[in-house]
Amino acid sequence: MNFGQAIQALKAGYKVARTGWNGKGMFLILISGTKDVVPCEGTPYAALAVSPQGIVTINPHIDMKTATGEMQPGWLASQTDMLAEDWGIVGNETAVNSVGEYELPIGQTVKIDGYPFELREPVRALSGQHVLDVLSADKNTGIQAV
Secondary structure (H helix, E strand, C coil): CCHHHHHHHHHCCCEEEEHHHCCCCCEEEEECCEEEEEECCCCHHHHCCCCCCCCEEECCEEEEECCCCCEECCCCCCHHHHHCCCEEEECCCCCCCCCCEEEECCCCEEEECCEEEEECCCEEEECCCCCCCCCCCCCCCCCCEC
């Protein structure tokens, strides 16, 4: 599989990796982003006051599970990665369950990329649209309540 096909697999909700990463537990996932969340006190987003309105939007991005088991937000491909033909899908299940809907109420706190956020308005979306904390997220919704 080439890099373009790997990106399409990510968009379809699959975990992808290069052949050379096998045995190291490394893979990539696409995080589709989350709109209008309130950073909880004590997080870097809150401490830095990144938004004058007090809310932030996390844009879509690709995260990597590293060989040491940590999640690295915002993975960037090298030219070698982009030109490689050794990409493949990891496992046979999607990392994101895109079937069904869920709703979270105002005031619900969720983790996004490991940081807790409080919702200012109800969120209604397809299951798995917000894959937030891959290692401990609810497999049905992709959201971890705090």
